[in-house]
Amino acid sequence: MTAPTHPTQPRRSDVTRAAILRAARERFAADGYERATIRAIAADARIDPSMVMRYYGSKEGLFAAAAEFDLRLPDLTDVPPGRFGDVLVRHFLARWEGDETLVALLRAASTNPGAAERMRGIFADQLTSAVATFGTDPATTARRAGLVASQILGLAFTRYIVRLPPMVELDPEELVSWVAPTLQRYLTGQPES
Amino acid sequence: MTAPTHPTQPRRSDVTRAAILRAARERFAADGYERATIRAIAADARIDPSMVMRYYGSKEGLFAAAAEFDLRLPDLTDVPPGRFGDVLVRHFLARWEGDETLVALLRAASTNPGAAERMRGIFADQLTSAVATFGTDPATTARRAGLVASQILGLAFTRYIVRLPPMVELDPEELVSWVAPTLQRYLTGQPES
DNA sequence: GTCTATAATTCGATAGAC
DNA sequence: GTCTATCGAATTATAGAC
Known part of the structure; x- marks a missing residue:
């Protein structure tokens, strides 16, 4: 050395x-x-x-x-509560298009146990922490983070992996306008009765 | 012979x-x-x-x-328009848990081009057809189907492939109550302004 | 630090006996 | 229809020269 x-x-x-x-x-x-x-x-x-x-x-x-990866989630304490969904979708889209590491992790997680484990770590740790920063009932925090992950990963899977035509063709702004309300409800809403 | x-x-x-x-x-x-x-x-x-x-x-x-697979989507013309989301989530959950073919397809689609192609066929053809059966503006049909696919596949990916703990632990009824409104909005709603 | 050579497996696919 | 034997290719990983 x-x-x-x-x-x-x-x-x-x-x-x-x-x-x-x-x-x-x-x-x-x-x-x-x-x-x-x-x-x-x-x-x-x-x-x-x-x-x-x-x-x-x-x-x-x-x-x-x-496959070392940091979501670099923004601090949501500075964000108006009504805009959590919007901010998060934009952040993920930018993070996704700017760094292929997460696509690599996503592809590998399907077949490689180590990659799946890392994926769980990223979304169970980093995302759950971000969700916990604002005043959510701690009992529902993990669940809300999981639901957000399901939509975010589904978006990435259909857009970058399977390349489903309608999901590839949607421009980022349209995507945000459709998906932001979903995340907003998962983060701050209640399930339907 | x-x-x-x-x-x-x-x-x-x-x-x-x-x-x-x-x-x-x-x-x-x-x-x-x-x-x-x-x-x-x-x-x-x-x-x-x-x-x-x-x-x-x-x-x-x-x-x-x-990997031959038929989603066996129900005919939505017999379903009250307000319950499209609910019916679809239940159908997908049942279809998923009862037949491992779709999990095989989902895993393989990450790395095998032929599997991805088949996945596109299933969700671009079968799902789009089902969405088209009720009176949606034809110009938005493919987009709505794509958005539904993103949430459905994200649900499957996190629950059956990555096995994210909060998504694995949610029982079917809770899952339905959270995800049904998402699909409902993708199918019949408008993007936020 | 860099490269050659090769070990040790493992896999998809084929040929052919029975 | 079923099985034995094996080919040829590709892979990760190692040993060691320079």
């Missing part, structure tokens, strides 16, 4: 590691866990396949590193 | 074929397309792996046969 001459000067290995991670996210997002091969990822990153093993130990290890 | 002595007496091969299909649905539902192997399916069905190839030609052919 030789220290770099300057802390701001990345070592060569850091550049390689970053290139591997970027290629891995692309492949996992496009092909899913099983079909994405270390060889293909290495080819994309223009490095030798053995480097992937050297840096990440195994395919599982590589996926774990590549 | 020798005809059976009685039409009601299935040939031996029919029994074998049915056993293969049942095992295939189980494996595809549990493991997804790539991890489900012909060898494992054959072992479950207590037959030789080569039989699978003989009857279905290839792994793709086997999946195509195993």
Whole structure:
């Protein structure tokens, strides 16, 4: 382990590691866990396949590193209660289109137990925490977060994975206007009698 | 091709074929397309792996046969317009829990292009037809069907695939009471202004 | 740090005996 | 119709030279 001459000067290995991670996210997002091969990822990153093993130990290890993800949910305490749904849909749409990591995680979660576990962690921890910040009955917090997750993941699944034509063609503003009321009710409403 | 002595007496091969299909649905539902192997399916069905190839030609052919699915959507013309959402959620929940074929299709659709194509067919054809039976503006029919699909598939994805705890623990009646109004608005409502 | 060579599996698919 | 034997390809992972 030789220290770099300057802390701001990345070592060569850091550049390689970053290139591997970027290629891995692309492949996992496009092909899913099983079909994405270390060889293909290495080819994309223009490095030798053995480097992937050297840096990440195994395919599982590589996926774990590549699928690190933070929803970066906004603090809802600053948002008018009536606009929770609107803010959340917009946030998720932007987060989704700007970072393919979550698509990779979504695809992999269907077949890879580790990916499913991470998915549960992200939506059970990060989303539940965000829902808990405003004054919801604690007894219903997890349930509300789960319902929000069901609509958000269903949106992503139909739009980015299955690519259902009407869901692909909807522009973001229309999508927001349809889905925001759903999330709003899951977050602050009551089930129908 | 020798005809059976009685039409009601299935040939031996029919029994074998049915056993293969049942095992295939189980494996595809549990493991997804790539991890489900012909060898494992054959072992479950207590037959030789080569039989699978003989009857279905290839792994793709086997999946195509195993993932045949009909949503069996009820005729909505007999349903009071205000209860469309309620009827649909109940129908989907029952259909989902009673037949693992759709779970197999859902898992496989994440990574297998053919499965995704079939998924698009099912939800773009069968569901859109059902939505079109009542007097919706034809211009919005496909969109409404797509939105319904997003919530229905998100429900299935979180409950049966990722197994998000709050979504697994919700009993069917609670689920219906939360999700029915969502579908109702997607089917008959307008987006928020 | 990087690459070559290869081990060790596993899979889909085929050929052919019975 | 059923099974044995096996091919050929692809994969993850390892060992070790440079």
